[in-house]
Amino acid sequence: MVGRKKKPRSVEDRISHLPDHLISEILTRLSTKDAVRTSALSTRWRNLWQLVPILDLDSRSDFRSFSEFVSFAGRFFDFHKDSSCIQKLRLTTHYLADKSYLPSWIDVVTRRRIQHLHINVVSCYHDFGDIPLSLYTCDTLVHLQLYRVTMVNVDFVSLPCVKILHLKNNHYPNEAILEKLISGSPVLEDFIIIRCPTENAKVLQVRSKTLKSIHVNEFVYVVIDAPLLQCLKTTLHMTKNITFINSGFPAKVDIDFGSEYNMLDPNGLSKRKVIGDILTDISRVRELVINLYFWKDIFPSFSYLSRLTATFCDADLGMLPNLLKSCPKLESLILRLSTNRLYIRGTKNNEPKFTFHTIVIPCVVSSLKFVEFKSPILGYEGEMELVRYFLKNSTILEKMSVTVSNYQRKKRVKGTDAILKELLAMPRSSSACQLLVV
Known part of the structure; x- marks a missing residue:
């Protein structure tokens, strides 16, 4: 009939007719908060x-x-309590007035086939209290992260499936419990342990036939016996505190020389000797990430190094050619320049002008393919000269990435447009070189 309005079609709720396991799979894609909100949709969704x-x-x-x-x-x-489907549990708390309930919560999941467990206490004034004994013998755990919790002393640890173990700022009754956690994880591959500076446990012995990656900080002394080790990350304070025993040499080392190295007299002989010994020990690495603000001419030959990420203070940027000369096979270079650029501003106030355009560096000519300036270019003459050097002399360079920031525009020597124009006008030795300005 003309003029009669059609009734809107009812929308069929097909999702609600799906079996529980498929709806559960859909809810897995949501955050826990959003998944809980679906309980208000209907009676069907109340407990899904x-x-x-x-x-x-x-x-x-x-x-x-x-x-x-x-x-x-x-x-x-x-x-x-009686049957749990939880495979991954992440609990983050910012305050704990009563710690008695937490062990029972962890006990429920560790007895019910959990695979991933992350416990994190954000507040530095409270911890979770004792971890339940069931955690130390959970035979399904694959990934365990504990941040600022209290470990208890146990005679036996069996974690047969744990491949990833991350421990940060926890309390340990003694150093032996750490050795038990490692030895009780026979398939462990990824181990991170950050010691709280006030913690009593100061010596760490890492002995594992399966371990591939170690990140260790704040221990007074560390012994590593890991024949399959591929990656080591650490921060050193004043002394050479890591000893390798029967360990395969890591392919990647990420080393941060702590504030003691950077604050003391850079010309101190004892300090330079420690740095030189450490660099010699890691001279066979293929990838090196190094944070050291006071560089001196203490470089061994990095004959196998192909990737280098380095932080340079302005006053020691003149050491960069010597470092690059010690890396004959270098393919990738990432540079972080310190924010104080006095040394590379040019000749103002009789400051030395940074330049090495006449220096021939073998890796720049024959192997360097990728260069990235991680810290923003502010337009100082020394910065631009450094960029110009790589573009002009790197014959097989494939990509250079330069970051240009508008931060502190008033303190710039050049505006962003002027920097960009100068970068694009620089001659390139490699016809395949792509200049990426971020």
Whole structure:
């Protein structure tokens, strides 16, 4: 009939008719907060979120109060006391008035086939209290992260499936518990341990036949026996504190010389000797990330090095040619320049002018393919000269990446447009070179 309005078609809720395991898979793609919100859709959805195998709770961002967080988590873990589907649990808390409930929560999941467990205490004034004994013998855990918790002393540790173990700022009753955690993880591959400076455990012995990556900080002395080791990351304070025993040499080393190295007299002989010994020990690496503000002429020959990331203070940037000369096979170079650029501004106030355009560096000519300036270029003469040198002399250079920032525009020597124009006008030795300005 003319003029009669058609009734709108009802939208069929096909998702609600899916089996529980498929809806659970859909909810897995949501955050825990959004998955819980679906319980308000209908009676059908009321408890479906509890079938999601991933639970990620933050006491501050997900709840209006800490008591609400405790109440919600308590009900959830009580629901899963007899049978739990949780495969991954991440708990982040910013305050703990009562630590007694936490061990029981962890105990529920470690007895119910959990694979990924992340416990994080943000507040530095509270910790979680004792970790339950069941954690030390969980035979399904693959990934364990514990931040600012209290470990208890146990006679036996068995974590047969743990491949990733990250421990940061925890409390340990003694150094032996750390050795038990490592030896009790027979397939461990990735190990991070950051010691709290006030912690009593000062010596760490890492003995593992499967370990591939180690990140260790703040220990007074470290012994590493890991024949498959590929990557080492550490910060050194004053002394050479790492000893390798029967270890395969790591392919990548990320080393940060702590503030003691950077604050003391850079000409001090003892300091230079320690740095020289360390650099000699790692001279066979293929990839090196190094943070050292006082460079001196103490470079060994990095015969195998292909990737280098280095931080340079302005006053020691003149050491860069010597460093590059010690890397005959270098292919990738990432430079971080310190924010104080007095040395490379030019001749103002009789400051030395940075330049080495007449220096021939073998790797620049024959092997260097990628150069990146990680810190923003501000337009100082020395910076531009350095960029110009690589573009002009790198015959097989494929890509150069330069960061230009508008930060502190008033302190610039040149405006962004002038810097960009000068960069694009620079001659390039490699016809295949791509100049990327970020």
